Every structure is written in C-alpha cells, then in structure tokens.
Amino acid sequence: MADIHVEEFYKDVAVALVQLYGVFPRRVNLFVEDIAGPDEPDEFGLHSKRHMACFGALLWLEEEGLLRYVDTIRQEALDQAVLTRDAFIRLSAPAPQALADAAGVQVAETDNLPRSVQRDLSTHIHLIRQALKSGNSARISQVVQATFFADSSYH
Template identity: 45%
Template sequence: MADIHIDDFYRDCALALLRLYNFFPRKCTLYVDDIISPEHPDEFGIPTQRHLACFGCMIWLAEEGYARYEDTIRHDALDQIVLTQTSFIKLSGLLPAQLCQPIPPHQQENPPLPPSVAEQHATLAQQLRHAINHQQALMVKHLLRYFFNKELPPPHS
C-alpha cells in the first residue's frame, strides 16, 4: 500500500518552507490554499481531510521548531509566521553534490556560470524548487529527509 499521505506531507512541507523562505525575514500569513488547491468544506462546514492534513503539516513545522507563528485563522492559515534561524540556515545552505540536480545543459554557459550563481543553484531551497517544478516527488522526499536530519555545523569563531 502506497503512503500517499506521506508524499503529500513532504510536498506540503516543501511548499510551506519555500513560501516562508521567499518572505524571510518578514512575517506573513500562510494559508492552506497557498499550498494546496482550494477545497470546499462539506455541507456542515467541516474542512476536507486533505485540507486538514495540510494545515496539520503547517502546525507540525512550527511545533518541531522550523517556523514560529502568532495565531491560527480557523483551520485555514497561520498568522504572523516566519522561518526560524535554523530553517533559514538549512534552506540557504549548500547541499552535498550527490543531492544536487545538475544544471541542465541548455542553462549552462560557456564560460561556466559565475561562482555565485553555481552556489545559489546548490542551495537546499533552490534544489527543492527544482524538484517541485519538475514534479520529482522522490527528490522532494530525499531533500526534506536531509533537511529534517541535517546537523548544523558548529558556529565559526
């Protein structure tokens, strides 16, 4: 039996983290509808299971220390949410070469890309964007497992 809900969880986490990364360091309101396509509640006003799963993912990210928020808006959004320092460092950090998707040949230049562009391509945030844009669910899962497990390097003195 396929664990589709786990694949959805990884995708929801990736999209939520990237949305917050795009707003960083500003606080924002993160709506479930920003992550999944809008789903209408049933005739009693109860949100769908998919909607609740996405909302649960957002709450989980905050409870695990990947984001901070001030309040919820029903089951629809987290208000005044921002990435934690740890998440920002992880998303903007460089990945090991084996986790990076190569730069497609049509985007490579001769001479090679400037070091700053090549470095930006190797960040976790950029690799997550690439995996989502190319619908690579397995790559999203691998990148987020790395994100959730990665030890931070000791601070430089």
C-alpha cells in the same frame, strides 16, 4: 511506493518552506489553500482530510522549530508566519553534491557561473524548488528528507 499522505506531507512542507523563504524575513499569512489547493468545507463546516493534513503539516513545522507564527486563522492559515533562524540557515546551506545528483538536479556549466551563483544553485532551497518544479513525488520527498536531516552543527 510511499503512502500517499506522506508524499503529500513532503510536498506541503516543501511548498510552505519555499513560500516563507521567498519573503524572509517578512512575516506573512500562510494559507492552506495556497499550498494544498482549494477546499470546500462540508455541510457541517468541516474541512476535507487533505486540507486538515496540510494544516497539520504546518503546525508540525512549528512544533519542530522550523517556523513561528502569531496565531492560527481558524484552520485555514497561520497568521504572521516566518522561518526560524535554524530553518533559514538550513535552507541556505549548501546541499551535498550527491543529493543534487540523486535528486536529478543538473546545473549546466556551473564552472562558467560566478561563485555566488554557484553557491545559490547548490543550496537546499534551490534543490527543493527544482524538485517541486519537477512534480516528482519521490524527488520532493528525497530532497525534503535530506533538508530535515542536514547537518546543522555549523551554526
């Protein structure tokens, strides 16, 4: 079993990537509370460790070149965040069938679907969405890791 903070990191990253992909190429404010849930700062105005871990995950995505933003809104959001080219290409790329199988993502009767739909259902972003829907932490971690380590030599 992975450390809980690592599982939360993968879930936070997955939710952020899905949110940004869903509005790409538009810039949006990416709020920590929309990802990690509500937070009540303590009597000194400090956020919880969970909130700060999510905020740290968002900053890490920028440091690793997966998103850009204009500024932070205190420690509550990234202002005008957008996926980078590399992140968009990586999320849009087909994932290996072995990953879909291992992650338990089943696409019923894909042979009957148009090729464009088959392509969409085989992408990393689709696998991330399906993993999030499952709520299975191990599945989310596996799919996000595979997306991080996906071969990006095609661009």
